[in-house]
Every structure is written in C-alpha cells, then in structure tokens.
Amino acid sequence: MPQLDFANPLMTTTLLWLFLIFGALYFVLKSYALPRVATVLENRAARIRADLDAAQAAQREGEAALAELRAATAAARAEAQATVAAAMADAQAKASAQAEAINARLAAQVDEAEARVRAARDAAMGALREVAGSTAQAMLARLGVSAPARTVTAAVDRAAKQGAR
Amino acid sequence: MAAEGNAIDALGQFVLYPALGQVGSAVGFTNSNLYMVFAGVLIVALMVYGMREAAMVPGRMQGLAESAYGFIDDMVVAQVGEEGRRFFPFVFTLFMFILFGNMLGLFPYAFTFTSHITVTFALAATVFVLVTAVAIALHGRKFFGYFMPEGAPMWLAPIIIPVEIVSYLSRPISLSVRLFANMMAGHVMLKVFATFVVMLAGLGTVGPVLSLMPLALNIALVAFEVLVAFLQAYVFAILTCIYLHDAVHLH
Numbered sequence: 001m002p003q004l005d006f007a008n009p010l011m012t013t014t015l016l017w018l019f020l021i022f023g024a025l026y027f028v029l030k031s032y033a034l035p036r037v038a039t040v041l042e043n044r045a046a047r048i049r050a051d052l053d054a055a056q057a058a059q060r061e062g063e064a065a066l067a068e069l070r071a072a073t074a075a076a077r078a079e080a081q082a083t084v085a086a087a088m089a090d091a092q093a094k095a096s097a098q099a100e101a102i103n104a105r106l107a108a109q110v111d112e113a114e115a116r117v118r119a120a121r122d123a124a125m126g127a128l129r130e131v132a133g134s135t136a137q138a139m140l141a142r143l144g145v146s147a148p149a150r151t152v153t154a155a156v157d158r159a160a161k162q163g164a165r
Numbered sequence: 166m167a168a169e170g171n172a173i174d175a176l177g178q179f180v181l182y183p184a185l186g187q188v189g190s191a192v193g194f195t196n197s198n199l200y201m202v203f204a205g206v207l208i209v210a211l212m213v214y215g216m217r218e219a220a221m222v223p224g225r226m227q228g229l230a231e232s233a234y235g236f237i238d239d240m241v242v243a244q245v246g247e248e249g250r251r252f253f254p255f256v257f258t259l260f261m262f263i264l265f266g267n268m269l270g271l272f273p274y275a276f277t278f279t280s281h282i283t284v285t286f287a288l289a290a291t292v293f294v295l296v297t298a299v300a301i302a303l304h305g306r307k308f309f310g311y312f313m314p315e316g317a318p319m320w321l322a323p324i325i326i327p328v329e330i331v332s333y334l335s336r337p338i339s340l341s342v343r344l345f346a347n348m349m350a351g352h353v354m355l356k357v358f359a360t361f362v363v364m365l366a367g368l369g370t371v372g373p374v375l376s377l378m379p380l381a382l383n384i385a386l387v388a389f390e391v392l393v394a395f396l397q398a399y400v401f402a403i404l405t406c407i408y409l410h411d412a413v414h415l416h
Contacts, residue, residue, distance in 0.1 A: 001176060001179070002176055002179040002180045002181065003179055003280070003281050003282050003283065003345070003349070004282070008181060009193065010181040010182070010183065010193060010195050011181065011283055012193070013192070013193025013194070013195065014181060014193070014195045014197045014198055014278075014281070014283070014284065015283055015284070015287050016193070017193070017194055017195070017198035017201065018197075018198065018201060018278075018284055018287055018288075019287070021198065021201045021202055021205055022201070022205075022258070022262060022288075022291075024205065025205040025208060025209070025258055025262060026254065026255065026258040028205075028209055029208070029209070029212065029254055029257060029258050029261075030254035030255075030258075032213070033209060033212035033213050033216070034212070034234070034253075034254055034257065036212075036213070036216050036219065037212065037216055037230060037231060037234045038234075039219070040216060040219045040220075040227075040231070041231065041234070041235075043219075043221070044221060047221060
C-alpha cells in the first residue's frame with residue numbers, strides 16, 4: 001500500500017507541505033475571508049432587526065390611528081344620535097301641541113254645535129208645547145169642556161215632561 | 166494507472182510523486198500537496214470571490230459561502246457553546262480543507278490527499294494537540310481529573326483511569342483511520358469497477374453489453390462517494406467540536 005511506504009522520502013515532505021498549506025489557509029481564512037463574511041452577516045442581521053423594529057413601530061402607529069378613528073366614529077355617532085333624538089322630541093312636542101290645538105278647536109266647535117242643537121230642540125219643544133196647548137184647548141172646546149188656559153198649559157207641560165223622558 | 170493486461174492496479178492512484186517538475190522534486194512538493202493547494206485556492210476563492218459583492222441579498226456564490234460559514238458556525242456554537250467561537254476559524258478551515266480534498270479526489274486523474282493515513286493522522290494529531298493544549302491552558306492541573314469521572318467509586322480507579330487514558334489517546338487514531346479508510350475504500354472500489362468496465366468491454370461481442378453493469382455500479386458509487394466525501398468531512402469537524410467541548414467544559 002503506497003500509504004504505508006514510510007521509506008519514501010516524499011511521505012515526510014508531503015506532511016511538511018501539508019502543515020504549510022493548512023497553516024496558510026487557516027491564516028488567510030481567519031484574518032481576511034471569515035471576518036468579511038461575519039461583517040456581511042452582522043450587517044444583514046442588523047438591517048433585518050431595524051426593518052422589523054420599523055415595521056412594529058408602523059404597526060403600533062397604525063393601531064393607534066385605528067383606535068383614534070374608532071373613537072372619533074363613536075363620538076360622531078353619539079352626537080348624531082343625540083341630534084336625531086332632540087329633533088324627534090321637538091317634532092313630537094310640536095305635533096302634540098298642534099294636535100291639542102286642533103282638538104280644542106274641534107271640541108269648541110262640537111260644544112257650539114251641541115248648544116245650537118239644544119237651542120233648536122228647546123225652541124222646537126216650546127213651539128210643540130204651544131201647539132199641543134192650543135190643540136188641547138181646541139179639542140176641549142169641541143168636547144164642550146171649558147177649562148182655564150193656565151190649567152191646560154200646566155197639564156200639557158206635565159205630559160210633555162213625561163213624554164220627553 | 167489503467168488496467169495493464171489482466172491486472173487490476175487499484176493502488177496506483179495513491180502513489181506519491183513529485184509535482185511541478187524540477188522545482189517540485191527539489192523541495193519534495195508532491196502531487197498530494199498540489200491538490201492541497203488546489204483545495205486551498207478553491208476555498209479562498211469561494212470565500213473571497215463569492216463574497217466580493219457583500220450583497221444584502223446574496224447571489225448563488227455568496228449564498229454558498231454564507232451557508233458554509235453558517236453551517237460550521239452553528240455546529241461550533243451548538244457543540245462547544247458560545248465560548249467555542251474562537252475555535253471557529255480552525256474548525257472551518259479543517260472542514261473545508263477535508264471537504265474540498267474529498268470532493269477534488271472524485272475528479273478523474275485527481276489525487277485524493279485524504280486517502281493517505283499520514284495526512285489524516287497529521288490533521289487528527291493537530292486536533293489532538295490543540296484540544297489537549299486548550300484543556301490544560303483552561304483548567305491547569307484539574308484537566309487530569311478528566312481521566313477519573315466524578316462520582317465513580319475509588320476502588321474502580323485502577324480500571325477507569327487506564328481505560329479513560331487509552332480512549333483519550335485513541336481519539337486521533339480513530340479520527341484519522343475513519344477518514345482515511347473511507348476515502349481509500351471508496352477510491353479502490355471505483356478503480357476496481359472502472360477496470361472491470363475496460364476488461365469486460367474487451368470480451369468480444371457481448372463484452373460491451375456486460376460492461377454496462379459495472380459502469381452502472383460505478384455511477385451509483387460516485388453518487389455515494391459524494392455523500393461520503395461530505396459526511397466524512399462533517400464527522401471530522403463535529404468530532405473536533407465534541408473534543409473541544411470536552412476540553413472547554415471537562416465533561
């Protein structure tokens with residue numbers, strides 16, 4: 001096996017060169033190549049962190065704005081509701097006042113009409129009594145009974161009162 | 166290196182010879198070292214050329230370089246803890262060097278420097294020396310308490326201490342033999358089946374048809390070897406991290 005041919009002087013020199021090459025590679029990587037990669041990775045991590053922070057700040061800001069908007073909307077709605085309620089109460093009051101006025105006028109008209117009806121009825125009843133009195137006297141005269149006019153009128157009045165009931 | 170006659174020369178691919186002509190042979194620079202340099206240049210190219218834009222949103226090369234960095238960084242921090250960060254460049258160099266060595270070795274005519282036990286043992290010994298130095302520097306004399314676990318009964322000490330010392334000393338051996346054996350076995354198999362393809366293809370009319378079988382097997386083997394190349398580099402790196410954890414925390 002060539003790997004165990006320790007008599008070969010190239011075995012030793014290969015190892016010496018191995019240490020030289022490995023050492024040089026270690027030196028180049030440690031002092032130049034790897035710190036550059038580390039810088040790039042750190043920069044990227046810092047950038048990502050900063051962007052995340054900015055995004056979180058923006059989110060908080062947005063949430064605050066949203067809360068403000070909600071509060072403003074709620075206030076506006078409450079105000080509008082109050083306005084609507086006031087307007088409705090106002091309109092109701094006006095309407096009921098109007099209705100009352102109309103009712104009062106109507107009641108007055110009804111009362112007036114009733115008074116007129118009553119007067120007309122009384123007048124009619126008065127006329128009827130006169131007619132009844134004169135009719136009763138005429139009938140009594142035809143029957144040949146003489147009675148004082150006052151008595152006849154009283155009797156007719158009595159009968160009329162009973163009949164009116 | 167191909168089949169000569171009926172012989173299968175599976176080991177010829179592991180022979181060291183001087184690279185870079187006269188200069189190389191004067192300083193003992195071998196084909197193995199040449200591929201080490203290739204691996205190193207490719208790693209530096211990936212990490213420097215790949216990161217040249219240092220873009221906020223990485224492209225493909227930068228993504229690969231950053232993935233490699235993040236992969237080893239996560240491994241070191243997960244295994245050793247935050248104080249293991251200062252070993253990160255070493256573990257990263259080790260992982261990338263072995264990974265690129267394994268992967269480069271899969272190219273035809275390439276030399277696999279991780280298939281040499283001396284190379285893998287040199288790397289494992291470096292890890293062993295580093296781990297022991299770190300443990301002694303951090304814990305001083307208390308480090309030797311590592312060989313006698315706390316809570317174990319005193320009368321077991323004569324058994325436990327030698328066992329612990331042997332297991333500690335065998336770490337570089339298991340580390341190096343695992344990588345070496347995996348790489349060597351894979352490359353021998355690839356070579357043997359590749360030789361079968363050539364030998365069967367020469368067997369008259371049915372030969373080329375029959376040679377399709379080892380060819381298919383070799384294709385599957387190459388895919389498997391890519392997995393092994395990555396896995397062995399990973400195992401080497403993660404065992405290094407576990408040893409470093411022991412050195413930093415003493416259990």
